[in-house]
Amino acid sequence: WLVAMVVLALCRLATPLAKNLEPVSWSSLNPKFLSGKGLVIYPKIGDKLDIICPRAEAGRPYEYYKLYLVRPEQAAACSTVLDPNVLVTCNRPEQEIRFTIKFQEF
Template sequence: RFMTGKGLVIYPEIGDKLDIICPKAEPSKPYEYYKLYLVRKDQADACSTVMDPNVLVTCNRPEQEIRFTIKFQEFSPNYMGLEFKRQQDYFITSTSNGTLDGLENREGGVCQTRSMKIVMKVGQDPNAVIPEQLTTSRPSKESDNTVKIITQSPRSKVPAVEEPGKPG
Protein backbone atom coordinates (compact mmCIF):
# COMPACT_ATOMS: atom_id res chain seq x y z
CA ARG A 1 0.00 0.00 0.00
CA PHE A 2 1.09 3.51 -0.76
CA MET A 3 1.36 5.56 2.44
CA THR A 4 0.01 9.10 2.18
CA GLY A 5 2.89 11.48 1.44
CA LYS A 6 5.51 8.71 1.54
CA GLY A 7 4.54 6.09 -1.00
CA LEU A 8 5.86 2.57 -0.57
CA VAL A 9 9.35 1.85 0.82
CA ILE A 10 11.06 -1.43 -0.05
CA TYR A 11 14.50 -2.82 0.85
CA PRO A 12 15.87 -4.90 -2.04
CA GLU A 13 19.30 -6.54 -1.93
CA ILE A 14 21.67 -6.88 -4.87
CA GLY A 15 20.50 -10.00 -6.72
CA ASP A 16 16.80 -9.50 -5.92
CA LYS A 17 14.15 -9.06 -8.61
CA LEU A 18 11.05 -6.85 -8.53
CA ASP A 19 8.14 -7.52 -10.88
CA ILE A 20 5.98 -4.56 -11.84
CA ILE A 21 2.71 -5.87 -13.26
CA CYS A 22 0.12 -3.92 -15.20
CA PRO A 23 -2.91 -6.22 -14.80
CA LYS A 24 -5.28 -7.13 -17.59
CA ALA A 25 -8.50 -5.10 -17.40
CA GLU A 26 -11.39 -6.57 -15.44
CA PRO A 27 -14.65 -6.50 -17.44
CA SER A 28 -16.61 -4.64 -14.74
CA LYS A 29 -13.95 -2.00 -13.93
CA PRO A 30 -12.40 0.81 -15.97
CA TYR A 31 -8.75 0.20 -16.95
CA GLU A 32 -6.16 2.48 -15.37
CA TYR A 33 -3.42 3.80 -17.67
CA TYR A 34 0.00 4.60 -16.19
CA LYS A 35 3.50 5.38 -17.33
CA LEU A 36 6.09 4.51 -14.65
CA TYR A 37 9.39 6.35 -14.43
CA LEU A 38 12.67 5.80 -12.59
CA VAL A 39 13.41 9.27 -11.21
CA ARG A 40 15.71 11.19 -8.86
CA LYS A 41 14.63 12.02 -5.30
CA ASP A 42 13.87 15.66 -6.17
CA GLN A 43 11.63 14.52 -9.04
CA ALA A 44 9.77 12.05 -6.81
CA ASP A 45 9.35 14.72 -4.12
CA ALA A 46 8.03 17.24 -6.68
CA CYS A 47 5.95 14.65 -8.60
CA SER A 48 7.60 15.81 -11.82
CA THR A 49 8.99 13.77 -14.72
CA VAL A 50 9.67 16.78 -16.95
CA MET A 51 13.50 16.64 -16.82
CA ASP A 52 15.41 13.52 -17.98
CA PRO A 53 12.52 11.06 -17.93
CA ASN A 54 13.52 7.38 -17.70
CA VAL A 55 10.42 5.36 -18.66
CA LEU A 56 10.35 1.88 -17.12
CA VAL A 57 7.00 0.61 -18.33
CA THR A 58 3.78 1.92 -19.86
CA CYS A 59 0.52 0.33 -18.73
CA ASN A 60 -1.60 0.95 -21.81
CA ARG A 61 -2.89 -2.46 -22.98
CA PRO A 62 -6.17 -3.32 -21.24
CA GLU A 63 -6.45 -6.60 -23.18
CA GLN A 64 -3.24 -8.11 -21.75
CA GLU A 65 -1.07 -8.26 -18.63
CA ILE A 66 2.22 -6.36 -18.93
CA ARG A 67 5.14 -7.44 -16.73
CA PHE A 68 8.37 -5.49 -16.22
CA THR A 69 11.10 -7.04 -14.08
CA ILE A 70 13.81 -5.03 -12.35
CA LYS A 71 16.91 -7.02 -11.41
CA PHE A 72 18.94 -5.31 -8.72
CA GLN A 73 22.47 -5.69 -10.04
CA GLU A 74 25.59 -3.57 -9.72
CA PHE A 75 26.60 -4.21 -13.33
CA SER A 76 24.29 -4.95 -16.24
CA PRO A 77 25.43 -7.03 -19.22
CA ASN A 78 23.03 -4.92 -21.32
CA TYR A 79 24.32 -1.40 -22.03
CA MET A 80 20.77 -0.09 -21.54
CA GLY A 81 20.21 -2.16 -18.39
CA LEU A 82 19.60 -0.72 -14.95
CA GLU A 83 22.44 -0.71 -12.43
CA PHE A 84 22.10 -0.20 -8.69
CA LYS A 85 24.54 0.60 -5.90
CA ARG A 86 24.25 -0.57 -2.31
CA GLN A 87 23.31 2.06 0.29
CA GLN A 88 21.57 4.23 -2.31
CA ASP A 89 17.91 5.12 -2.74
CA TYR A 90 16.10 4.85 -6.07
CA PHE A 91 12.62 6.15 -6.89
CA ILE A 92 9.77 5.03 -9.16
CA THR A 93 6.70 7.17 -9.71
CA SER A 94 3.92 7.91 -12.16
CA THR A 95 2.64 11.35 -13.08
CA SER A 96 -0.19 9.90 -15.18
CA ASN A 97 -3.69 10.34 -13.76
CA GLY A 98 -5.03 6.88 -14.64
CA THR A 99 -6.93 7.90 -17.78
CA LEU A 100 -5.80 7.39 -21.38
CA ASP A 101 -5.88 11.18 -21.88
CA GLY A 102 -3.67 11.67 -18.80
CA LEU A 103 -1.14 8.94 -19.67
CA GLU A 104 1.48 11.46 -20.85
CA ASN A 105 1.09 13.91 -17.92
CA ARG A 106 4.55 14.93 -16.70
CA GLU A 107 3.59 16.60 -13.41
CA GLY A 108 1.28 15.76 -10.52
CA GLY A 109 -0.95 12.83 -11.41
CA VAL A 110 -1.23 9.81 -9.10
CA CYS A 111 2.16 10.66 -7.60
CA GLN A 112 0.43 13.66 -6.04
CA THR A 113 -3.15 12.41 -5.60
CA ARG A 114 -2.42 8.84 -4.39
CA SER A 115 1.25 9.07 -3.28
CA MET A 116 2.09 6.53 -6.00
CA LYS A 117 5.85 6.44 -5.42
CA ILE A 118 8.16 3.56 -4.61
CA VAL A 119 11.37 4.20 -2.68
CA MET A 120 13.87 1.39 -3.19
CA LYS A 121 16.54 1.42 -0.46
CA VAL A 122 19.07 -0.93 -2.04
CA GLY A 123 21.19 -3.01 0.34
CA GLN A 124 19.95 -1.12 3.40
CA ASP A 125 18.69 -2.37 6.74
CA PRO A 126 14.97 -1.63 7.28
CA ASN A 127 15.65 -1.42 11.03
CA ALA A 128 18.55 1.05 10.78
CA VAL A 129 18.18 4.44 12.45
CA ILE A 130 18.02 7.19 9.87
CA PRO A 131 20.67 9.88 10.60
CA GLU A 132 18.09 12.66 10.20
CA GLN A 133 16.21 11.20 13.18
CA LEU A 134 19.24 11.47 15.45
CA THR A 135 19.39 14.60 17.56
CA THR A 136 22.31 16.02 19.45
CA SER A 137 22.21 18.43 22.34
CA ARG A 138 24.56 21.24 23.18
CA PRO A 139 27.05 20.39 25.96
CA SER A 140 26.10 21.91 29.30
CA LYS A 141 28.22 24.71 30.73
CA GLU A 142 28.57 22.79 33.98
CA SER A 143 30.26 19.77 32.41
CA ASP A 144 33.99 19.59 31.75
CA ASN A 145 34.35 20.07 28.00
CA THR A 146 38.17 20.14 27.99
CA VAL A 147 39.68 17.87 25.37
CA LYS A 148 42.13 15.46 26.96
CA ILE A 149 44.71 13.78 24.76
CA ILE A 150 46.38 10.56 25.84
CA THR A 151 49.71 9.99 24.15
CA GLN A 152 52.00 6.97 24.07
CA SER A 153 55.72 7.68 24.50
CA PRO A 154 57.98 5.43 22.40
CA ARG A 155 60.25 4.82 25.43
CA SER A 156 57.68 4.25 28.14
CA LYS A 157 54.38 2.42 27.85
CA VAL A 158 52.71 4.57 30.52
CA PRO A 159 50.01 6.85 29.09
CA ALA A 160 50.38 10.52 29.95
CA VAL A 161 47.57 13.07 30.08
CA GLU A 162 48.46 16.40 28.54
CA GLU A 163 46.82 19.41 30.08
CA PRO A 164 45.75 22.37 27.94
CA GLY A 165 48.26 25.22 28.07
CA LYS A 166 51.21 23.12 29.23
CA PRO A 167 53.87 21.93 26.78
CA GLY A 168 53.66 18.24 26.04
Protein backbone atom coordinates in the same frame (compact mmCIF):
# COMPACT_ATOMS: atom_id res chain seq x y z
CA TRP B 1 43.06 -22.07 -11.72
CA LEU B 2 43.09 -21.25 -8.04
CA VAL B 3 41.96 -17.68 -8.69
CA ALA B 4 39.13 -18.92 -10.93
CA MET B 5 37.99 -21.34 -8.22
CA VAL B 6 38.00 -18.58 -5.58
CA VAL B 7 35.98 -16.25 -7.83
CA LEU B 8 33.51 -19.05 -8.57
CA ALA B 9 33.17 -19.83 -4.86
CA LEU B 10 32.57 -16.15 -4.03
CA CYS B 11 29.93 -15.88 -6.77
CA ARG B 12 28.12 -18.92 -5.38
CA LEU B 13 28.21 -17.41 -1.89
CA ALA B 14 26.82 -14.08 -3.12
CA THR B 15 23.99 -15.59 -5.18
CA PRO B 16 21.77 -16.61 -2.23
CA LEU B 17 21.86 -13.01 -0.97
CA ALA B 18 19.78 -11.84 -3.95
CA LYS B 19 16.02 -12.18 -3.42
CA ASN B 20 12.89 -12.19 -5.48
CA LEU B 21 10.88 -9.43 -3.84
CA GLU B 22 7.11 -9.65 -3.43
CA PRO B 23 5.43 -8.81 -6.77
CA VAL B 24 3.56 -5.50 -6.99
CA SER B 25 0.23 -5.30 -8.80
CA TRP B 26 0.19 -1.76 -10.21
CA SER B 27 -3.44 -0.77 -9.75
CA SER B 28 -5.45 1.70 -7.69
CA LEU B 29 -7.23 -1.33 -6.20
CA ASN B 30 -3.97 -2.45 -4.56
CA PRO B 31 -4.24 -1.56 -0.83
CA LYS B 32 -0.53 -0.73 -0.83
CA PHE B 33 -1.41 2.43 -2.78
CA LEU B 34 -4.18 3.75 -0.52
CA SER B 35 -4.43 7.52 -0.23
CA GLY B 36 -1.92 8.94 2.21
CA LYS B 37 0.28 5.87 2.06
CA GLY B 38 3.06 4.98 -0.27
CA LEU B 39 4.84 1.83 -1.24
CA VAL B 40 8.49 1.97 -0.22
CA ILE B 41 10.84 -0.82 -1.22
CA TYR B 42 14.48 -1.08 -0.25
CA PRO B 43 15.99 -3.51 -2.76
CA LYS B 44 19.55 -4.70 -2.60
CA ILE B 45 21.89 -5.22 -5.54
CA GLY B 46 20.89 -8.46 -7.27
CA ASP B 47 17.26 -8.45 -6.07
CA LYS B 48 14.43 -8.86 -8.57
CA LEU B 49 10.99 -7.26 -8.46
CA ASP B 50 7.99 -8.10 -10.63
CA ILE B 51 5.69 -5.23 -11.55
CA ILE B 52 2.32 -6.57 -12.70
CA CYS B 53 0.03 -4.57 -14.96
CA PRO B 54 -3.29 -6.33 -14.29
CA ARG B 55 -5.87 -7.22 -16.92
CA ALA B 56 -8.85 -4.86 -16.98
CA GLU B 57 -11.79 -6.09 -14.90
CA ALA B 58 -15.15 -6.34 -16.67
CA GLY B 59 -17.21 -3.21 -16.18
CA ARG B 60 -14.34 -1.13 -14.80
CA PRO B 61 -12.32 1.42 -16.77
CA TYR B 62 -8.75 0.40 -17.42
CA GLU B 63 -5.98 2.30 -15.68
CA TYR B 64 -3.02 3.35 -17.81
CA TYR B 65 0.30 3.90 -16.05
CA LYS B 66 3.88 4.84 -16.77
CA LEU B 67 6.55 4.23 -14.15
CA TYR B 68 9.62 6.42 -14.34
CA LEU B 69 13.18 6.03 -13.13
CA VAL B 70 13.88 9.35 -11.41
CA ARG B 71 16.43 11.01 -9.18
CA PRO B 72 15.70 11.32 -5.44
CA GLU B 73 14.86 15.02 -5.72
CA GLN B 74 12.42 14.29 -8.56
CA ALA B 75 10.73 11.61 -6.45
CA ALA B 76 10.42 14.02 -3.52
CA ALA B 77 8.80 16.63 -5.78
CA CYS B 78 6.73 14.02 -7.67
CA SER B 79 8.17 15.39 -10.92
CA THR B 80 9.33 13.76 -14.15
CA VAL B 81 10.04 17.05 -15.91
CA LEU B 82 13.82 16.72 -15.92
CA ASP B 83 15.21 13.94 -18.07
CA PRO B 84 12.23 11.52 -17.96
CA ASN B 85 13.22 7.87 -18.21
CA VAL B 86 10.21 5.55 -18.67
CA LEU B 87 10.81 2.24 -16.92
CA VAL B 88 7.43 0.48 -17.34
CA THR B 89 4.32 1.25 -19.38
CA CYS B 90 0.99 -0.40 -18.51
CA ASN B 91 -1.11 0.11 -21.63
CA ARG B 92 -2.57 -3.26 -22.69
CA PRO B 93 -5.90 -3.74 -20.91
CA GLU B 94 -6.65 -7.05 -22.65
CA GLN B 95 -3.85 -8.95 -20.93
CA GLU B 96 -1.88 -9.13 -17.71
CA ILE B 97 1.71 -8.06 -18.25
CA ARG B 98 4.60 -8.73 -15.89
CA PHE B 99 7.81 -6.72 -15.95
CA THR B 100 10.80 -8.04 -14.02
CA ILE B 101 13.28 -5.48 -12.74
CA LYS B 102 16.71 -6.63 -11.61
CA PHE B 103 18.55 -4.15 -9.41
CA GLN B 104 22.20 -3.97 -10.39
CA GLU B 105 25.06 -1.55 -10.51
CA PHE B 106 26.08 -0.03 -13.82
